[in-house]
Amino acid sequence: MSSLKIIIVGGGLAGACLANGLIKNGVDVTVYERDPEKSDRxxxxxxxxxxxLDAFRLCLDQARVDAIEQKFGMSADTKSPYTAPSIYSTAFKPILDLGKLPTYSASTAIDRVVLRDFLVDPLKDHKRIKFGHNFTHYSIYRTQKDEEKVRVYFADGTTDSCDILVGADGSASKINKQVGLQNIIDISSHWVFVAKGPLPPGRLERLPKRLLSSPILVFHGGASLYYALYLPAETKKGTEDNVLFNYDQTEASFYWGLTIPKKHSVIQEPEKIADRLQFCLDYMKDWAPEYQTMLSVGSTDKDRVPVAMIPLRASEKPSEHWREELRSHPTGVSDGKGHPRVWLMGDSIHAMQPNRGMGGNQAMYDCVEMLPELLRLAAISQPQQAVSTEEVSRSVQIYEKKMLARSFTWVKKSGGTSVPDQNFNGLAGFVISTINALILPIIFYVFQGFRRAGK
Known part of the structure; x- marks a missing residue:
């Protein structure tokens, strides 16, 4: 095992994926997770x-990658699990099938808890994750050999030390704030309501059949609705070749997220919303009845699905030289601001709005760009002499240059730090739906032909 020691704060998807890659390559890593092991979140x-997928294949063994892929959701009308959302009007009329756009990134559904278990279980097996540790702050100190290290502090009074601290602590990142970046913005103009619930056949049969093919997106007056199903394949296939019968009912679920501008409501404090589901239904009262059914599914059952509210955050792109700029300040070095031994990944540096579904993908791809640099440092680290801060600085610059260019392209595509005010009803919807029906299929097949010819 290399003498390089890494601490990752945050045991979510990206942090756990990176830790797997480090363990796979013999690097000493410990993940500290705020929640208890048996958290009900x-x-x-x-x-x-x-x-x-690129991150999984780099960081995990093939058997675990295969097991994850077996949990991907199904689509009713394609052999591939990869689909793209379709934009619908508030009248429940199709406007644009994003899958027909040749450059749109298709994706597949998986339950976040299922995926996290796949990523965290190896960390538990190797005893590399500690639960119930709420990070408070870090400090930079020098050893007796005059080597720089990072000391990490937790709310229970415990500490640990490392050569490199990786902040994977989400869009409310304390590490982002202490290192002085502070580029994550609270978008307070909108409320985001979300719900997820189990999907037994009785519920599935009540939903519009269109949802079996792909997720649905609606944009109207600054509001947006995203609705998707997760239908993992049944382990033992039934006799009927029909997704309505052959799916794993124990893990299947529906998920929706509704973003509403606060200016459209007389209520301005979320605690005053007595019934969140009814609030959402009332907002959509002039939409097609299909939407009322979609949001209400399961609401009359004994196990009524709760509706939660989540913060909406996004990030501003920092300068490539943000560390040097902070450390040039008189108090920068003493406060640990901009220090190269403190790295950031995922939502802790490039939080983005959820409408493109790319936040998790970009967070996990950070592993692809970060892991090689950490392995390079591990290779030159010696038991008698820790890797120098100059070498660490060189590696974090290489990682961040790639990561910032890639991830903030998607931050911008997702709307940046303001919610897009799109409306696909009326003339705009008619024009786009006409293009969708008549022109995009031709463009799609021509593009596919060029791709095949290029191979």
Whole structure:
């Protein structure tokens, strides 16, 4: 094992994936997770694309990658689990099938809890994750050999030390704030309501059949609705070749997220919303009845699905030289601001709005760009002499240059730090739906022909 020691704060998807890659390559790593091991925080649906698969194949063994892929959701009208959302009007009329756009990144659904278990279980097996440790702050100190290290502090009074601290602590990242980046913005203009629930056949049969093919997106007056199903394949296939019968009912789920502008409501404090589901239904009262059914599914059952509210955050792109700029300040070095031994990944540096479904994918692809640099440092680290801060600085610059260019392209595509005010009803919807029906199929097949010819 290399003498390089790494601490990752945050045992979510990206942090756990990176830790697996480090363990796979013999690097000493410990993950500190705020929540207890048996936390009841369920998590929601996530959609995975090529970015995530690249990270899995780099960080995990093939058997675990195969097991994850077996949990991907099914689509009713395609052999591939990869689909793209379709944009619908509030009248429940199709506007645009994003899957027909040749450059749109298709993805597949998986339950976030299922995926996290796949990533965290190896960490538990190797005793490399500690639960119930709430990070408070870090400090930079020098050893008796005059080597720089990072000391990490937790709310229970415990500490640990490392050569490199990786912040994977989400969009409310304390590490982002202490290192001085502070580029994550609270978008307070909108509320985000989310719900996820089990999907037995009785519920599935009440939903519009269109949802069996792909997720649905609606944009109207600054509001947006995203609705998707997760239908993993049944281990033992039934006799009927029909997704309505042959899916794993124990893990299947529906998920929806509704973003509403606060300016459309007389209520301005979320605690005053007595019934969140009814609030959402009332907001959509002039939409097609299919939407009322979609949001209400399961609401009259004994196990009524709760509706939660989550913060909406996004990030501003920092300068490539943000560390040097902070450390040039008189108090920068003493406060640990901009220090190269403190790295950031995922939502802790490039939080983005969820409408493109790319937040998780971009977070996990950070592993692809970060892991090689950490392995390079591990290779030159010696038991009698820790890797120098100059070498660490060189590696974090290489990682961040790639990561910032890639991830903030998706931050921008997802709307940046303001919610897009799109509306596909009326004339705009008619024009786009006409293009969708008549022109995009031709473009799609021509593009596919060029791709095949290029191979």
């Amino acid at each position: 369920g998590g929601y649906q996530i959609r995975l694309g090529q970015y995530s």
